[in-house]
Every structure is written in C-alpha cells, then in structure tokens.
Amino acid sequence: MLANRKLILAHFWLAFGVFGVALTLGAWQMFIRSPIGTWLSNPELYYRSLTAHGTVMGYVFPTLVAMGFGYAISESALEQRLVGVRWAWTGFWLIVIGSIMAVIPIALGRASVLYTFYPPLIGNVFYYLGVVLVVVGSWIWVALMSINLRVWRKAHPGAPVPLAMFANVAGSYLWAWTAVGAALELLLQIIPVAAGLKNTIDAGLARVFFSWTLHAIVYFWLVPTYIAYYTLVPRAIGGRIYSDTMARISFILFLVVAMPIGMHHTFADPQVGAGFKFIHSAFTALVALPTLLTVFTICASIEIAARLRGGRGLFGWIRALPWDNPMLLALAFSFVMLGFGGAGGLINMSYQLDASIHNTQWITGHFHLIFGGAIVIMYFAIAYDLWPHLTGRELIDVRLIRTQLWLWFIGMIVTTFPWHWVGILGMPRRMAYFDFGDPAIAPQALSVTFSAIGGFILLTSGILFLVVLARGMRAPQADAGPYRFALAVHQPTTVPVALNTYALWVALMIGLTLTNYGYPIVTLALTEGTSVPAVYVGAQ
C-alpha cells in the first residue's frame, strides 16, 4: 500500500489541473488563428496565451507527473516508505510558488517570450525566477529518488534494482543534467539582463545553452511513458516483459545518448559550425535505437499476453488481446503516434532534410504527436492505473475511459496531420494569424481549420479525463491491493553491475555533453562583440 498517497495525489492533481488550463488555451489559440475564428485583432493576447501554454506543458505538467509517479514507484517497487517526505513537500510547494510567480507576468503581458525564452527578447524577471523555482523543486525530487535507492541498496546488498525504479532514477538523472543547460542560460545570461544589471546578451550563445536542455527534456517527458510501457502494460493485460535486460539497456541508452544531441535544433543557426551540427545529427540518429528496441520488446511482451490467452498465428494473436482494456488501448494509440512522430523526428534530425521543414508548422505537428500524443496518452493511462491505489476507490467509468482515450487519439491525428502538411508547404509556426485572403496562403485555410477542430476534440477528451478522475475520488471504496509492476519472462536474480548502477553511464553522459558542447560554448563565450542590446517585452 502506498503510504504517501496525499503527496502523490497533490502532484497529480496539480499536474492535471494546470494541464486542463493549458489545454484550453491551446484550443483557443488554434481557433483564433484559423479561418473560422478571425475575430481577434490583438495578436499580443495570442502570444501571452502561447507562452502560458508552452511553459505549463513544457516545464510544469510533465515534471509533476514524473515526480508523482516517481514517488509512487519508489514506495511500491522498493517496498519501503519514502525517505524525506518533508523535503518532497518542500519541492512540491516550490513548484506551486514558482508557477504562480511565472504566470502573473505572463498574464500581464510582460513575459511573452514563449517557453524557449528567445533572448535578446527579455521578459519580466519574475517569469524566469518562477521557472528556476520549478526546476529547483524538481531537483529535490531527483535527490530524493537517489537517496531512496541508496537506502534500499543498503538493505539489499547486490540485489537487482526493480526495473521500474531503475528506470525512474535514470530518468531523474537525465533531467538533473539536461536542466543544467537552461539553468546556465537563465542564471548567467538572462536573469542578470532581466534584473537590469546588464543590458546586452549573446543571443547565439544563449540558443546553444538552451539546445542543451531542449532535446533531452523530451526524453525526460518520455521516461514515465516508457516505464508504463515496460512495467504497467504487460501486467495490466496478463503478460510478461519479454526482456528485462533489453529494458535496462534502453533506459541507459536514453541516459547516455539523449544528452549530446540538442544542436540539431540549431541546424539553421549561424553561430554553430557545420562540424558540431553533424556530430549532433549522428548522435540523434543513435537515440532512435532505444525507442526501436522498446517498440520490439513491448510488441513481444504483449504477444506473450496474447498467446497466453490462446492467440494463434503470425498475426492472429493480435485479435486475442483484451482490446477493451484501457491500458492496452492507450498503448496501441501511443505506438501509432510514436510511429508517425518518430518518423518525422528522423527527418528533423537529418542535417540536410531539416532545411525543408525547419521552424515550420511541421515541427509543431511533430512534437505534439510525440509529446501531446504518444507521451501524454500514457500519462492518462498511468493516472487511471494508479488512481484506485491513491484514492482507495475503484474507477468504474471504464467505458468513459475508453471514449476519452479514443477522442485523444483522434483529436491528436486531426490536429497534427494537417500541421505536417502545411509545414511542408512552408507555413511558419508561432504566428497569431494568417492572411487567408492571400492567394498563396488561401489553400492552407482548410488544413488550419481541421487543426482547430482537432483542438476541440482534444479539449473534450481532456475534460472527460478530469471528470473520470474527479468521479474516481467519490466512487465506492474498494481495496486495490498492493501496487505491482510487470515481471519479466526471465526475472533477473543477478544483474551485471553495469546494468544495476549508474556511475559509468552518468560519467559517459557528462563526458559526452562536455565534448559535444564544451568547445562550441567556450568558443562562443570567448568571441568578442557578439553581445547585442536586449529588447524588453512590454517596454514602451
């Protein structure tokens, strides 16, 4: 039984609450920039809304889900009470305070710099300080995950760390290190300017710092989803993990190769030389590997479940799967979206192919498909799976849950496919409106309309999700028993040290980051005359 249910519920409710707000803003944005809702004459409101949407969806929502899920994993997989509960609450409140601190300047229109900051555009200093507090709060969680594992190791010398916890701690280390890039940008560059201590900033260097965070952060968002793939799905449908080793290798690969790849976001930038762009492109190709390994291992794992249920034939077993099980439904949708989004990602990271779609609506389509689609739909599944254990009540709305998942999947496809299409046509992203009267832009009007409709389907699904959770808080009481994770076909009794500890991999992660970022950062920092005057948002 989970001992700190209140702590975990607090994280999840805050996460899904702010998610609901940001989702509403997102749907509104798509509506007013489409031909069906061109009544908004003030684009400034659009960018406020976009900043809030991005900041919440990028920093607050996934971080809180990872933290809440992490605490649940720590307690249930290790079967020990969480150590440092008071610190955990401190981290939670830091995030609450940070979020409020950031949201006020956004609402006042003083921080419309979107979640990627865009120096030399400089917003109100409290926006950045708020983001810093959110990150600091999450670092407390990183430390707690590490400490809890250490306590467990002392009690179980040499025993294999349960897979869920092994992955959870790998994800927390990945986050701790990837957040350093944006932290350096904020602390060394942006905050001094925002606070008025300096009035120039090196925008090129800032973009390189941010790219350090910008790609690996996606893998941090992804880790809870992958933990659910490996350790929740097979259990929920009566199967087994095909290979415990493969799972560990996948998480380690994420830890090592997710970090030194962010410069593929600067392929079209003038401040990074071609050599490092190529190296980062090659490393990004490598990071496709753990995902491909996971797709294989998970498909094999659910095949085991299907064959245990009497499934036969090369593909006939697919019919034997329990398709009315929400966890399986979420997994199937997640995989389809991961497939399309991942294929798009391979194009984005390809040094030359990127030029055709760089910074177009294609990119928006790509990351909404991966993050909003493949990842978030598993966050829903995680919440549904954990809820009875957190509330001590049964989730009875299974039909509603299925409808919600279907709507999310359909909504995501209807939203993102047209975005990919107009991206290929060259529609730039992050625009408050388009002149659909221009004959060159008019043909894109239909696609943008479809996206807006998709946005409202997603909003409907999001509302249903919150309704299911809220109703779950008042359902009849039922003991859900202990929270369990899937077992492997060959459950490990001993695991090689390299697959049971992190020292080697963290060293590799840091080493690769330093070699792939060190030289460009030092050169840029030493280049004279690249600091440019800051442009303050909202200044007259």
Added chain:
Amino acid sequence: MSVEETHENGSASAEVAARVERRWATIAVIIIVAMALLAAFAGIHRATMPQPRVETTDPSRIHLSGEFVESNLGSVLEANGNVTVRAIGQQYSFTPACIVVPVDTPITLRATSADVVHGILVQGTNINTMLVPGYVSEQLMRFTRTGDYLMPCQEFCSFGHEGMWGKVRVIDKTEFADRAKGGGRLSCVGQ
C-alpha cells in the same frame, strides 16, 4: 518436470529470444542507416548544407558601416556571373522587403538581424535559415523557375511576428542582367 528440463527449456527460449532480438536490432540499424543515406544524398546531390562558418557582426552598428549598410542591401551581380543578396531582418520587416534574383543562377544570401532573432524561409523551396543578431547567416540558393515566392519570418520575434512577410521575385536571366547593368543594388522597387 525436472529441474534440468526447466533449465534446458530456459536456455532454448533464451536462444530464440536472442535470435529475434538480433534480427530486430538489424532492422533498427538499417532504418537509421537508410535515413543517413537519404540525408547524404540530399547533402551531396542537392547541395543542401548547413552553414559551415561562423561570422559575427555588431547589430548596433550595421546601419552605420560594413556590408549591411542600407545602400548595400539587395541583389548584386558579381563579376563571375553569380549573384549575392544582402538582407537584414528587424521587427517587423525585411530589408529589402522584396528580393529580386535571376533564375538558374547560383545565389549567395547573406543576412543578419538588427535586433532580435528572426528567420528567413522561402515557401516552396528548402531555403531556410535563422537570423541571429550578432551573427551573419549565409545560405546558397538557386531557383529553377521564375515567379514570386512568399518569404515569411519563421521565428517568433515578438508581437508583430505574424505580419513579417517578405517576397522573393525570380526573374529571367537577361532581364536581371539588363537591370544590373548600371551597377548598384537591386530590389523589386521600380518593377
């Protein structure tokens, strides 16, 4: 079932697993290599390449001296028949707002930003580069058909971003040579 049998079954199934895993790993590697080859093809055959060199320029002085002074912006026909285009982006327009270039000619675009981060994207082509203040962006281009192309700013540059649209007008080679005769910098103005 004896202990030995279980063990044998276990190692047999482990072997099957290892074989299937190897196959899948091969497929995964093939996918990645195929993407790399596609990228190499685009790079070598279509000469699509990110900018190789890093050049800097002071945005607070570009209006006063150097290659981005206003009188030097626009298209110029070089002695070797190539064309160089110089442009700047600023909140919320490009200068020149309409770039004129000849068809079927190697063109070098050199551009920078006077204030915040902007981007240049020419619709219907893979011409796509960022303008970061303090740095010079260089992009090689070549158009195979004449006509007007929209050139939006593709990077958020604050509240007027959605209004920042430029244009590229690709004209006949001889017409361009005619207009370039008098020397000076060309834009769509006067056309």
